[in-house]
Amino acid sequence: MVFDKFRQFFGKKSENKNEKIEKECRSKIKKVKASYTISREVLETAIAAARESHPHEFIAMLGESKKRKNHIDELIFLPSISGGVSAIIHMDMLPMGMRVLGTVHSHPSPYPYPSEQDLESFSKRGRVHIIIAYPYTMNSWRAYSSSGEPVTVRVVD
Ligand SMILES: [Zn+2]
Incomplete structure:
Protein backbone atom coordinates (compact mmCIF):
# COMPACT_ATOMS: atom_id res chain seq x y z
CA MET A 1 0.00 0.00 0.00
CA VAL A 2 2.70 2.43 0.98
CA PHE A 3 4.68 1.32 -2.01
CA ASP A 4 1.69 1.98 -4.28
CA LYS A 5 1.43 5.51 -2.95
CA PHE A 6 5.11 5.94 -3.44
CA ARG A 7 4.78 4.80 -7.02
CA GLN A 8 1.74 6.97 -7.59
CA PHE A 9 3.60 9.96 -6.31
CA PHE A 10 6.63 9.42 -8.48
CA GLY A 11 4.60 8.29 -11.44
CA LYS A 12 2.66 11.53 -11.27
CA LYS A 13 5.80 13.54 -10.85
CA SER A 14 7.45 12.08 -13.92
CA GLU A 15 4.26 12.67 -15.89
CA ASN A 16 4.45 16.34 -15.00
CA LYS A 17 8.07 16.37 -16.00
CA ASN A 18 7.19 14.90 -19.38
CA GLU A 19 4.51 17.51 -19.86
CA LYS A 20 7.04 20.18 -19.07
CA ILE A 21 9.52 18.77 -21.55
CA GLU A 22 6.82 18.55 -24.19
CA LYS A 23 5.86 22.17 -23.63
CA GLU A 24 9.48 23.22 -23.93
CA CYS A 25 9.85 21.27 -27.16
CA ARG A 26 6.69 22.83 -28.57
CA SER A 27 7.87 26.33 -27.80
CA LYS A 28 11.22 25.55 -29.39
CA ILE A 29 9.51 24.24 -32.52
CA LYS A 30 7.51 27.46 -32.67
CA LYS A 31 10.68 29.50 -32.50
CA VAL A 32 12.38 27.40 -35.14
CA LYS A 33 9.32 27.64 -37.38
ZN1 LIG B 1 32.73 32.98 -36.08
Whole structure:
Protein backbone atom coordinates (compact mmCIF):
# COMPACT_ATOMS: atom_id res chain seq x y z
CA MET A 1 0.00 0.00 0.00
CA VAL A 2 2.70 2.43 0.98
CA PHE A 3 4.68 1.32 -2.01
CA ASP A 4 1.69 1.98 -4.28
CA LYS A 5 1.43 5.51 -2.95
CA PHE A 6 5.11 5.94 -3.44
CA ARG A 7 4.78 4.80 -7.02
CA GLN A 8 1.74 6.97 -7.59
CA PHE A 9 3.60 9.96 -6.31
CA PHE A 10 6.63 9.42 -8.48
CA GLY A 11 4.60 8.29 -11.44
CA LYS A 12 2.66 11.53 -11.27
CA LYS A 13 5.80 13.54 -10.85
CA SER A 14 7.45 12.08 -13.92
CA GLU A 15 4.26 12.67 -15.89
CA ASN A 16 4.45 16.34 -15.00
CA LYS A 17 8.07 16.37 -16.00
CA ASN A 18 7.19 14.90 -19.38
CA GLU A 19 4.51 17.51 -19.86
CA LYS A 20 7.04 20.18 -19.07
CA ILE A 21 9.52 18.77 -21.55
CA GLU A 22 6.82 18.55 -24.19
CA LYS A 23 5.86 22.17 -23.63
CA GLU A 24 9.48 23.22 -23.93
CA CYS A 25 9.85 21.27 -27.16
CA ARG A 26 6.69 22.83 -28.57
CA SER A 27 7.87 26.33 -27.80
CA LYS A 28 11.22 25.55 -29.39
CA ILE A 29 9.51 24.24 -32.52
CA LYS A 30 7.51 27.46 -32.67
CA LYS A 31 10.68 29.50 -32.50
CA VAL A 32 12.38 27.40 -35.14
CA LYS A 33 9.32 27.64 -37.38
CA ALA A 34 10.51 30.98 -38.75
CA SER A 35 12.60 29.30 -41.40
CA TYR A 36 14.51 30.97 -44.17
CA THR A 37 15.49 30.39 -47.74
CA ILE A 38 18.60 31.47 -49.60
CA SER A 39 19.18 31.64 -53.31
CA ARG A 40 21.73 29.06 -54.43
CA GLU A 41 23.64 31.74 -56.31
CA VAL A 42 24.02 33.87 -53.18
CA LEU A 43 25.17 30.93 -51.12
CA GLU A 44 27.67 29.88 -53.77
CA THR A 45 29.01 33.43 -53.95
CA ALA A 46 29.46 33.48 -50.18
CA ILE A 47 31.22 30.11 -50.24
CA ALA A 48 33.53 31.33 -53.02
CA ALA A 49 34.29 34.49 -51.05
CA ALA A 50 35.06 32.42 -47.96
CA ARG A 51 37.42 30.25 -49.99
CA GLU A 52 39.18 33.29 -51.45
CA SER A 53 39.63 34.86 -48.03
CA HIS A 54 41.19 31.75 -46.50
CA PRO A 55 43.02 31.68 -44.10
CA HIS A 56 41.34 34.94 -43.13
CA GLU A 57 37.72 35.34 -42.25
CA PHE A 58 35.20 36.64 -44.69
CA ILE A 59 32.08 38.49 -43.55
CA ALA A 60 29.08 39.98 -45.34
CA MET A 61 25.49 40.89 -44.67
CA LEU A 62 22.52 38.90 -45.89
CA GLY A 63 19.97 41.03 -47.73
CA GLU A 64 16.30 40.13 -47.75
CA SER A 65 14.40 39.84 -50.99
CA LYS A 66 12.01 42.69 -51.63
CA LYS A 67 9.46 40.25 -53.02
CA ARG A 68 9.70 37.30 -50.68
CA LYS A 69 9.79 37.43 -46.90
CA ASN A 70 12.61 35.59 -45.14
CA HIS A 71 14.32 34.94 -48.45
CA ILE A 72 17.98 35.88 -48.79
CA ASP A 73 18.72 37.00 -52.32
CA GLU A 74 21.57 39.42 -51.82
CA LEU A 75 25.03 39.56 -50.32
CA ILE A 76 26.18 42.91 -49.09
CA PHE A 77 29.93 43.26 -48.97
CA LEU A 78 31.01 46.07 -46.73
CA PRO A 79 34.31 47.55 -45.78
CA SER A 80 35.32 45.47 -42.80
CA ILE A 81 38.23 45.25 -40.48
CA SER A 82 38.99 41.60 -40.68
CA GLY A 83 40.83 40.35 -37.65
CA GLY A 84 40.17 36.68 -37.18
CA VAL A 85 36.97 36.02 -35.34
CA SER A 86 36.24 39.64 -34.56
CA ALA A 87 35.60 40.94 -38.04
CA ILE A 88 33.86 44.27 -37.65
CA ILE A 89 31.14 45.52 -39.93
CA HIS A 90 30.44 49.18 -40.36
CA MET A 91 26.69 49.15 -40.09
CA ASP A 92 26.42 52.84 -40.95
CA MET A 93 27.77 52.11 -44.41
CA LEU A 94 24.77 50.01 -45.40
CA PRO A 95 23.14 51.02 -48.66
CA MET A 96 19.92 52.99 -48.22
CA GLY A 97 16.73 50.97 -47.98
CA MET A 98 18.63 47.73 -47.59
CA ARG A 99 16.79 45.12 -45.61
CA VAL A 100 19.31 43.12 -43.68
CA LEU A 101 18.26 39.69 -42.51
CA GLY A 102 21.53 38.80 -40.84
CA THR A 103 25.16 37.98 -41.49
CA VAL A 104 27.38 35.38 -43.08
CA HIS A 105 30.97 34.75 -42.09
CA SER A 106 33.58 32.08 -42.50
CA HIS A 107 35.62 30.00 -40.11
CA PRO A 108 39.05 28.93 -41.32
CA SER A 109 38.56 25.86 -39.10
CA PRO A 110 36.30 22.87 -39.84
CA TYR A 111 33.86 23.95 -37.12
CA PRO A 112 30.77 25.87 -38.21
CA TYR A 113 29.74 26.66 -34.65
CA PRO A 114 29.38 30.15 -33.18
CA SER A 115 32.04 31.46 -30.83
CA GLU A 116 31.18 33.64 -27.83
CA GLN A 117 31.98 36.68 -29.91
CA ASP A 118 29.82 35.38 -32.73
CA LEU A 119 26.88 34.97 -30.35
CA GLU A 120 27.30 38.52 -29.15
CA SER A 121 27.39 39.85 -32.67
CA PHE A 122 24.44 37.62 -33.76
CA SER A 123 22.26 39.19 -31.10
CA LYS A 124 22.88 42.65 -32.54
CA ARG A 125 22.91 42.10 -36.28
CA GLY A 126 19.72 40.49 -37.51
CA ARG A 127 17.76 37.29 -37.28
CA VAL A 128 19.71 34.69 -39.24
CA HIS A 129 23.42 34.05 -39.28
CA ILE A 130 25.35 31.68 -41.49
CA ILE A 131 28.77 30.28 -40.67
CA ILE A 132 30.72 28.69 -43.50
CA ALA A 133 33.53 26.49 -42.22
CA TYR A 134 36.60 25.13 -43.94
CA PRO A 135 36.75 23.49 -46.53
CA TYR A 136 33.95 25.85 -47.68
CA THR A 137 31.55 23.54 -49.45
CA MET A 138 27.76 23.23 -49.70
CA ASN A 139 28.01 20.82 -46.75
CA SER A 140 30.23 22.82 -44.43
CA TRP A 141 27.88 25.61 -43.39
CA ARG A 142 25.27 26.04 -40.67
CA ALA A 143 22.73 28.71 -39.81
CA TYR A 144 21.74 30.16 -36.44
CA SER A 145 19.17 32.49 -34.97
CA SER A 146 20.08 35.71 -33.20
CA SER A 147 20.23 33.71 -29.96
CA GLY A 148 22.51 31.07 -31.46
CA GLU A 149 19.91 28.33 -31.93
CA PRO A 150 20.27 26.30 -35.11
CA VAL A 151 17.79 27.38 -37.78
CA THR A 152 16.87 25.92 -41.12
CA VAL A 153 17.90 27.80 -44.23
CA ARG A 154 16.71 26.07 -47.36
CA VAL A 155 18.67 26.52 -50.58
CA VAL A 156 16.45 27.41 -53.51
CA ASP A 157 17.30 27.64 -57.20
ZN1 LIG B 1 32.73 32.98 -36.08
